[in-house]
Amino acid sequence: xxxxxxxxxxxxxxxxxxxxxxxxxxxxxxxxxxxxxxxxxxxxxxxxxxxxxxxxxxxxxxxxxxxxxxxxxxxxxxxxxxxxxxxxxxxxxxxxxxxxxxxxxxxxxxxxxxxxxxxxxxxxxxxxxxxxxxxxxxxxxxxxxxxxxxxxxxxxxxxxxxxxxxxxxxxxxxxxxxxxxxxxxxxxxxxxxxxxxxxxxxxxxxxxxxxxxxxxxxxxxxxxxxxxxxxxxxxxxxxxxxxxxxxxxx
Amino acid sequence: xxxxxxxxxxxxxxxxxxxxxxxxxxxxxxxxxxxxxxxxxxxxxxxxxxxxxxxxxxxxxxxxxxxxxxxxxxxxxxxxxxxxxxxxxxxxxxxxxxxxxxxxxxxxxxxxxxxxxxxxxxxxxxxxxxxxxxxxxxxxxxxxxxxxxxxxxxxxxxxxxxxxxxxxxxxxxxxxxxxxxxxxxxxxxxxxxxxxxxxxxxxxxxxxxxxxxxxxxxxxxxxxxxxxxxxxxxxxxxxxxxxxxxxxxxxxxxxxxxxxxxxxxxxxxxxxxxxxxxxxxxxxxxxxxxxxxxxxxxxxxxxxxxxxx
Amino acid sequence: xxxxxxxxxxxxxxxxxxxxxxxxxxxxxxxxxxxxxxxxxxxxxxxxxxxxxxxxxxxxxxxxxxxxxxxxxxxxxxxxxxxxxxxxxxxxxxxxxxxxxxxxxxxxxxxxxxxxxxxxxxxxxxxxxxxxxxxxxxxxxxxxxxxxxxxxxxxxxxxxxxxxxxxxxxxxxxxxxxxxxxxxxxxxxxxxxxxxxxxxxxxxxxxxxxxxxxxxxxxxxxxxxxxxxxxxxxxxxxxxxxxxxxxxxxxxxxxxxxxxxxxxxxxxxxxxxxxxxxxxxxxxxx
Numbered sequence: 001x002x003x004x005x006x007x008x009x010x011x012x013x014x015x016x017x018x019x020x021x022x023x024x025x026x027x028x029x030x031x032x033x034x035x036x037x038x039x040x041x042x043x044x045x046x047x048x049x050x051x052x053x054x055x056x057x058x059x060x061x062x063x064x065x066x067x068x069x070x071x072x073x074x075x076x077x078x079x080x081x082x083x084x085x086x087x088x089x090x091x092x093x094x095x096x097x098x099x100x101x102x103x104x105x106x107x108x109x110x111x112x113x114x115x116x117x118x119x120x121x122x123x124x125x126x127x128x129x130x131x132x133x134x135x136x137x138x139x140x141x142x143x144x145x146x147x148x149x150x151x152x153x154x155x156x157x158x159x160x161x162x163x164x165x166x167x168x169x170x171x172x173x174x175x176x177x178x179x180x181x182x183x184x185x186x187x188x189x190x191x192x193x194x195x196x197x198x199x200x201x202x203x204x205x206x207x208x209x210x211x212x213x214x215x216x217x218x219x220x221x222x223x224x225x226x227x228x229x230x231x232x233x234x235x236x237x238x239x240x241x242x243x244x245x246x247x248x249x250x
Numbered sequence: 251x252x253x254x255x256x257x258x259x260x261x262x263x264x265x266x267x268x269x270x271x272x273x274x275x276x277x278x279x280x281x282x283x284x285x286x287x288x289x290x291x292x293x294x295x296x297x298x299x300x301x302x303x304x305x306x307x308x309x310x311x312x313x314x315x316x317x318x319x320x321x322x323x324x325x326x327x328x329x330x331x332x333x334x335x336x337x338x339x340x341x342x343x344x345x346x347x348x349x350x351x352x353x354x355x356x357x358x359x360x361x362x363x364x365x366x367x368x369x370x371x372x373x374x375x376x377x378x379x380x381x382x383x384x385x386x387x388x389x390x391x392x393x394x395x396x397x398x399x400x401x402x403x404x405x406x407x408x409x410x411x412x413x414x415x416x417x418x419x420x421x422x423x424x425x426x427x428x429x430x431x432x433x434x435x436x437x438x439x440x441x442x443x444x445x446x447x448x449x450x451x452x453x454x455x456x457x458x459x460x461x462x463x464x465x466x467x468x469x470x471x472x473x474x475x476x477x478x479x480x481x482x483x484x485x486x487x488x489x490x491x492x493x494x495x496x497x498x499x500x501x502x503x504x505x506x507x508x509x510x511x512x513x514x515x516x517x518x519x520x521x522x523x524x525x526x527x528x529x530x531x532x533x534x535x536x537x538x539x540x541x542x543x544x545x546x547x548x549x550x551x552x553x554x555x556x557x558x559x
Numbered sequence: 560x561x562x563x564x565x566x567x568x569x570x571x572x573x574x575x576x577x578x579x580x581x582x583x584x585x586x587x588x589x590x591x592x593x594x595x596x597x598x599x600x601x602x603x604x605x606x607x608x609x610x611x612x613x614x615x616x617x618x619x620x621x622x623x624x625x626x627x628x629x630x631x632x633x634x635x636x637x638x639x640x641x642x643x644x645x646x647x648x649x650x651x652x653x654x655x656x657x658x659x660x661x662x663x664x665x666x667x668x669x670x671x672x673x674x675x676x677x678x679x680x681x682x683x684x685x686x687x688x689x690x691x692x693x694x695x696x697x698x699x700x701x702x703x704x705x706x707x708x709x710x711x712x713x714x715x716x717x718x719x720x721x722x723x724x725x726x727x728x729x730x731x732x733x734x735x736x737x738x739x740x741x742x743x744x745x746x747x748x749x750x751x752x753x754x755x756x757x758x759x760x761x762x763x764x765x766x767x768x769x770x771x772x773x774x775x776x777x778x779x780x781x782x783x784x785x786x787x788x789x790x791x792x793x794x795x796x797x798x799x800x801x802x803x804x805x806x807x808x809x810x811x812x813x814x815x816x817x818x819x820x821x822x823x824x825x826x827x828x829x830x831x832x833x834x835x836x837x838x839x840x841x842x843x844x845x
Binding site: 280347352463508514 | 585593639643646650652656658659661665671672781785814816819820822823826827
């Protein structure tokens with residue numbers, strides 16, 4: 001059920017403005033890679049390029065053996081790629097049930113494995129907090145609950161690769177811990193994980209590998225534990241986090 | 251032949267004034283005035299009625315109708331200024347259709363579908379008419395160029411490109427929009443008067459949505475915000491459209507109403523093609539004429555593409 | 560009084576179809592489709608061609624004509640709006656103006672300006688419970704109700720409807736969940752075309768058809784969609800019914816040709832006082 005993600009020489013950006021200047025990365029099947037870096041380095045853009053929301057201007061992206069560089073986002077999701085963006089990651093005007101259903105409905109593989117009701121039950125095992133709110137419009141829920149709905153909807157696809165953009169963003173420390181606990185449980189099923197985390201400690205603790213992205217280039221790739229223990233990393237962030245060097249993450 | 255040329259130029263001049271009006275309202279400030287023809291109609295009818303029914307002198311009528319049109323513009327914008335583009339367009343269009351309805355039906359006021367004949371020109375000759383129109387155009391052009399370079403003009407462009415930022419910086423968004431929209435209304439009033447004088451007979455059928463679409467085409471062609479561009483594009487478009495009228499006789503296999511329909515189809519087609527292939531038009535906006543040295547049309551174009559593209 | 564209500568209901572139903580089309584386009588495609596008037600006209604004339612020129616019975620003409628109108632709408636999307644994908648709402652609006660011109664004038668080019676009528680037998684109105692009802696009105700009510708029901712079922716209960724609502728809500732997210740935006744867009748256009756054609760035919764049955772007819776219903780359609788509040792496109796239906804009844808009621812005090820004014824005044828009042836419409840919350844992000 002697991003697959004690897006391979007990215008070679010990826011260049012991407014918006015309009016005429018390039019943001020990523022040739023990214024190489026590899027996520028072995030079943031492992032987790034966390035991307036860290038200062039604001040404005042292109043982390044979100046990288047995820048969007050992997051997922052198909054930003055076109056690749058050069059380079060190659062492979063899901064397992066399958067090249068996906070020129071496939072659109074729906075096609076990539078059908079190949080087993082699920083994405084949870086940082087903001088606007090639920091359908092606010094649709095109920096929680098419909099949000100979950102949407103994750104499942106456009107993918108033939110999950111549908112052939114189990115009927116909807118059973119699949120939703122399965123997912124709610126992982127996210128019991130949202131069970132009482134199935135009929136509620138998702139936009140009405142609290143920040144933590146919305147995040148749960150977002151990740152749960154992505155899981156409905158039965159993905160091989162789960163891509164998360166700042167899963168702990170806007171969550172209280174308790175909720176962030178809860179969510180990462182769930183992510184840990186999900187990982188035990190053999191899922192491959194690619195994520196961005198601003199909370200470097202939490203992000204690296206949950207991962208096998210870490211990648212430092214600065215100004216659209218890969219600065220360093222190393223085992224997560226090594227990066228977490230590295231003091232120079234903090235310095236890197238501090239020196240680049242000067243006022244004026246702050247730009248919103250593209 | 252001369253009179254044909256003179257009339258062609260006069261129409262181009264009037265179109266230029268209308269284009270400048272929309273350029274201030276939409277090109278510079280981003281207000282989608284789909285009801286353009288309504289205000290134009292108000293200007294034309296006010297002028298014509300004041301002269302023929304109340305016996306006012308042309309100068310008085312012109313001034314009065316300019317004031318009336320400006321005020322009407324201001325009132326309409328009061329209703330709709332807070333609205334987003336779609337709503338603004340719908341409301342202004344509904345206003346224009348309402349004006350047309352009233353004009354068509356309130357015969358005691360406007361003579362309804364019979365129209366108003368015998369409108370005397372301030373300068374009876376064709377060349378006099380043209381010069382008079384050009385004077386109006388020059389006035390509007392100079393005034394608008396001044397506005398473009400003024401703080402109000404900068405506010406306008408800020409409003410068009412980034413209204414949230416403009417608001418946070420503390421500019422009075424609504425006040426500025428009102429003034430800019432009303433300014434456009436003034437130009438429309440002038441244009442309406444010129445229309446009445448030129449044709450010397452007005453009726454409701456002369457005013458319709460086709461005018462609005464043509465005006466949008468003019469402004470897009472010109473490169474939004476470029477007043478000079480509008481002058482050029484109105485000349486080009488009018489020459490193309492009106493100029494082909496004499497071809498009508500050379501095309502015997504279509505009936506007159508079909509040729510009229512064909513002309514309108516071409517306007518629609520041109521508008522769409524422009525939007526697809528050349529939305530930035532051919533002109534350059536004021537700020538790019540200065541301080542960029544050898545900025546080419548290409549270099550100016552991406553920057554000229556704002557949220558309105 | 561009841562007569563006013565009944566007539567208003569019929570008018571409202573006729574407006575409800577294009578109003579729904581406009582609301583769906585607004586919701587899924589994010590712009591105000593000013594071509595809806597011309598689509599009504601084109602649909603009416605398509606049915607006319609089948610019915611009068613080709614001599615097909617009205618029911619067949621209606622069904623085939625509506626289908627053709629749907630195809631025409633899809634073609635318009637392909638030719639005009641796909642090249643303009645991801646451009647601003649204003650650009651799309653102005654483009655829809657252009658489309659309106661082209662459609663209306665193609666009709667004018669081919670068919671001329673004279674009003675024409677469908678090939679249907681004349682019938683006398685009935686009297687029922689003190690109301691004057693004619694066949695066309697009953698037809699209109701039945702067809703409209705059916706069409707609206709079908710759209711409701713599609714929108715709220717089908718996979719396509721969920722896809723439409725997802726795209727309307729958050730198009731990039733929908734893409735990552737496997738929803739093909741283009742298919743949803745095409746479906747929305749087809750639905751618009753069919754609704755417009757049905758409306759045009761019913762209007763034409765009641766009176767005559769002419770190249771300008773669509774405009775008479777376009778503005779009330781917009782007003783109804785706004786009245787409904789654009790969060791829930793289906794709310795355009797009650798919006799249209801309210802508009803229909805109010806404009807009929809207005810004929811008590813105003814001459815009947817001022818019905819469009821009612822749309823304008825209502826819309827303006829609403830937008831000043833309650834931009835959320837009667838039933839909706841203001842669309843939060845665009």
